[in-house]
Amino acid sequence: MTLMMVFSLAGGCYASSEGPKTWISLGRCNGKRQSPINIILSEVSHNPSLGPVSLVGYENSKELREIKNTGKTVDVHLGDGLHLGGFGLPARYTAKSFHLHWGDGVFQPGSEHQIDGKRYSMELHIVHTKNNMNMSDAVKDPKGIAVLAFFVEGSEKAQSKTADAWESFAKNLKKVSKKGEDEDLDSSVSLLDLMGSTDLARYYRYPGSLTTPGCDEAVVWTIFAEPIQVPPKVVKKFSSELSSTDSSKGPQLKNNFRPVQKTGDRKVEASDALKDHLSSAAFLVSPPVVFILFLSITTFVPFLSV
Numbered sequence: 001m002t003l004m005m006v007f008s009l010a011g012g013c014y015a016s017s018e019g020p021k022t023w024i025s026l027g028r029c030n031g032k033r034q035s036p037i038n039i040i041l042s043e044v045s046h047n048p049s050l051g052p053v054s055l056v057g058y059e060n061s062k063e064l065r066e067i068k069n070t071g072k073t074v075d076v077h078l079g080d081g082l083h084l085g086g087f088g089l090p091a092r093y094t095a096k097s098f099h100l101h102w103g104d105g106v107f108q109p110g111s112e113h114q115i116d117g118k119r120y121s122m123e124l125h126i127v128h129t130k131n132n133m134n135m136s137d138a139v140k141d142p143k144g145i146a147v148l149a150f151f152v153e154g155s156e157k158a159q160s161k162t163a164d165a166w167e168s169f170a171k172n173l174k175k176v177s178k179k180g181e182d183e184d185l186d187s188s189v190s191l192l193d194l195m196g197s198t199d200l201a202r203y204y205r206y207p208g209s210l211t212t213p214g215c216d217e218a219v220v221w222t223i224f225a226e227p228i229q230v231p232p233k234v235v236k237k238f239s240s241e242l243s244s245t246d247s248s249k250g251p252q253l254k255n256n257f258r259p260v261q262k263t264g265d266r267k268v269e270a271s272d273a274l275k276d277h278l279s280s281a282a283f284l285v286s287p288p289v290v291f292i293l294f295l296s297i298t299t300f301v302p303f304l305s306v
C-alpha cells in the first residue's frame with residue numbers, strides 16, 4: 001500500500017517494474033536519437049525550405065474507426081484515407097492511429113516535449129508510416145514513421161468550435177474506462193476539428209524515436225509551435241475517467257509521458273514561418289541570461305580574490 005502510493009506519486013501510471021527508468025535495457029531506449037526532448041529556442045536553426053505541412057483527408061470524421069484503452073494511453077485506430085506530405089518528408093505518409101499523453105488535470109501538465117522547459121497540459125500524437133508500411137516494417141527505416149505532435153493546453157479561452165469537438169471526442173473515454181476495452185466510433189468529429197486553428201506552417205522538426213519501448217529510432221518528428229486550446233474540464237477527463245488496469249477501481253491512467261532525453265548533436269529545425277518567432281524569443285531570452293552571467297561573475301569575484 002505504502003509502496004504503491006510512493007510509486008503513484010513519483011510516476012503516475014507507470015508501475016515500478018515497467019517505468020521509463022527500467023527501459024534502458026529494452027530495444028533502442030538507451031540510444032542517441034531518443035524522444036521526447038526539450039526544444040531550446042535559442043539553439044533551433046531556421047530552415048526556410050520547411051513550408052506548411054500538407055494534409056489530405058483529415059476533415060473526414062468517418063476515418064476515426066475505433067478507440068481503445070491500452071493501459072498506457074487511449075489509442076484511436078484510423079482508416080487508410082489520411083495522408084501527410086510536405087517539405088523534408090521523402091514520401092507520402094499514411095496516418096495509422098493517434099493517441100495522447102497527459103499529466104494529472106491542468107495543474108500537473110503532461111506533454112512529452114517541452115519548449116524552453118515548458119510542459120503543456122497534454123500532447124496529441126498522430127502516427128503515420130511511410131508509404132503505408134505496417135509498423136513492424138516502419139520501425140526498421142530511419143524515416144519509416146512521421147509523428148505530428150500537437151500541444152494541448154487547458155484554457156478558459158478555448159474557441160467554441162474546438163471546445164465542442166474535444167468535448168464530443170472526450171465523451172468516448174468512459175466507454176473504454178478499463179484497460180483492454182475498445183469501442184467502435186461513429187464519430188462526428190474529425191482530426192481537423194480536433195486540431196482547431198493550429199497554424200500548419202509553424203513547427204519544429206527533428207529526428208527521434210518512439211517514446212515507448214522498443215523506442216525505435218525511426219521517427220521524423222513535427223511539433224507544432226502553438227498549442228490547441230481546450231476547456232480545462234476536457235483535460236481533467238483524461239486523468240480521471242480511465243483506469244490503467246482491467247479493474248475500474250485500478251490506478252488511474254495518468255502521467256503517461258516519458259521524461260525528456262538528451263538532444264545530443266541533433267539539429268532541431270524551425271519551419272520558415274517561425275523565423276520572426278525565433279528572433280523575438282532570442283530577444284526575450286537574452287536579458288535574463290545576461291543577468292545570470294552578471295550574477296555569477298559578481299559571486300565568483302570574491303572567491304577569485306581570496
Ligand SMILES: *[C@@H]1O[C@H](CO)[C@@H](O)[C@H](O)[C@H]1NC(C)=O
Nearest residue numbers: 132133134135136137138139
Ligand atoms: C508487414 O509487411 C510485410 C511486407 O508487406 C510483411 O512481410 C509482414 O508480414 C507484415 N508484418 C505484419 C506484422 O503484418
Ligand SMILES: [Zn+2]
Nearest residue numbers: 099101125211
Ligand atoms: Zn505518443
